Amino acid sequence: MTASPRLSVLDLIPVRSGQTSADAVAASVALAQAADRLDYARYWFAEHHNMPAVASTTPPVLIAAVAARTERIRVGSGGVMLPNHAPLVVAEQFAALEAIAPGRIDLGIGRAPGSDPVITQLLRISGPTADVDRFPDHVADIQSLLSPEGANLRLTSGREYAIAATPAATGTPTVWLLGSSDYSAQLAAQLGLPYVFANHFSGEGLERALELYRTGYEPSERHPVPETFLTVNAVVAPTSEEAAERALPQLHSMARLRLNRPMRPLETIDEALAAPADSLADDLIERMRTRWIIGDAEQGAAQVRRLAERHGVEEVMVSPIAGSYANEPADATPGRVQTLELLAGALN
Numbered sequence: 001m002t003a004s005p006r007l008s009v010l011d012l013i014p015v016r017s018g019q020t021s022a023d024a025v026a027a028s029v030a031l032a033q034a035a036d037r038l039d040y041a042r043y044w045f046a047e048h049h050n051m052p053a054v055a056s057t058t059p060p061v062l063i064a065a066v067a068a069r070t071e072r073i074r075v076g077s078g079g080v081m082l083p084n085h086a087p088l089v090v091a092e093q094f095a096a097l098e099a100i101a102p103g104r105i106d107l108g109i110g111r112a113p114g115s116d117p118v119i120t121q122l123l124r125i126s127g128p129t130a131d132v133d134r135f136p137d138h139v140a141d142i143q144s145l146l147s148p149e150g151a152n153l154r155l156t157s158g159r160e161y162a163i164a165a166t167p168a169a170t171g172t173p174t175v176w177l178l179g180s181s182d183y184s185a186q187l188a189a190q191l192g193l194p195y196v197f198a199n200h201f202s203g204e205g206l207e208r209a210l211e212l213y214r215t216g217y218e219p220s221e222r223h224p225v226p227e228t229f230l231t232v233n234a235v236v237a238p239t240s241e242e243a244a245e246r247a248l249p250q251l252h253s254m255a256r257l258r259l260n261r262p263m264r265p266l267e268t269i270d271e272a273l274a275a276p277a278d279s280l281a282d283d284l285i286e287r288m289r290t291r292w293i294i295g296d297a298e299q300g301a302a303q304v305r306r307l308a309e310r311h312g313v314e315e316v317m318v319s320p321i322a323g324s325y326a327n328e329p330a331d332a333t334p335g336r337v338q339t340l341e342l343l344a345g346a347l348n
Contacts, residue, residue: 004305005308005314007041009042010317013045015265016249017266030333031333034337036070036071039344039348042073060094076105076106078196082109082138088145090109095169098146105173106174109175136191151164179209180198182205185213186212189213189226192223194228195226196231199291201231207311228313230313230316232307235339236296236300237296240294246335254284255284259284269325297345
């Protein structure tokens with residue numbers, strides 16, 4: 001029998017109706033502790049802005065909170081959206097995180113802004129930060145700034161100016177490039193960096209991106225061979241019927257996003273079940289279901305194994321998107337916890 005892949009978690013900190021941001025964050029901290037207890041490999045926070053159903057706006061803050069409340073799991077960003085931030089600030093934040101939890105920090109970097117054009121401009125209100133056209137340079141800058149040796153800036157006077165993200169680094173976070181297109185796959189290969197395709201968001205172009213990354217990979221000192229894994233949305237429950245119900249709120253939300261409709265907090269499962277039929281949304285939902293893991297423990301584990309085997313990866317990062325019933329506590333997400341528990345139990 002093929003060995004089971006390692007499991008990891010991607011968290012967007014979903015916010016449902018009747019839930020506060022504080023409730024949502026508390027639920028995610030508890031979920032991270034469950035992942036730590038269940039021997040998941042890593043726990044990453046996404047970066048999104050001004051979305052009523054998503055509270056993961058500041059990965060470094062969330063990483064620090066979870067690193068302080070867990071014991072062994074790697075914690076990181078999935079990812080920091082570099083166009084929104086100055087490279088030096090990113091390097092300083094993650095150097096501090098590495099000092100808080102040595103050997104446990106991942107810095108996943110993305111090229112997209114993570115929001116709409118208005119929010120993108122607000123994030124850059126003090127001037128340009130990481131210009132998208134200079135993305136490769138800024139990734140290299142962050143790597144240099146994070147290293148114990150730091151970097152040297154040549155001033156217009158000709159004098160060199162030493163810069164370091166932290167005064168006395170003894171280790172550095174692992175840098176990953178994230179993307180959903182050929183560009184990031186090719187850049188990660190060129191730079192000799194680990195790479196993750198955002199399969200949980202779309203899935204289109206996955207095979208080509210992985211092929212470009214693996215065939216074009218140029219070994220680096222820290223990463224002599226290509227390293228990659230897959231992300232996937234997952235809902236696992238004691239029965240396939242419950243899993244289908246718990247998947248509905250997120251399916252409805254993603255359909256609204258794809259149809260460019262106003263976004264709102266996630267529905268409860270009760271609200272999603274009572275929603276009127278919508279032919280446009282329903283067609284999208286049926287197509288999305290085929291790319292998500294939705295089922296009982298045995299079905300979920302089988303889908304994870306098939307996904308890993310098909311794409312030649314040894315790790316699968318699940319985004320546990322199970323919704324909640326109206327009578328479940330606001331500061332907890334039992335459906336997401338049971339997704340992690342049931343998957344871990346079935347794969348071990």
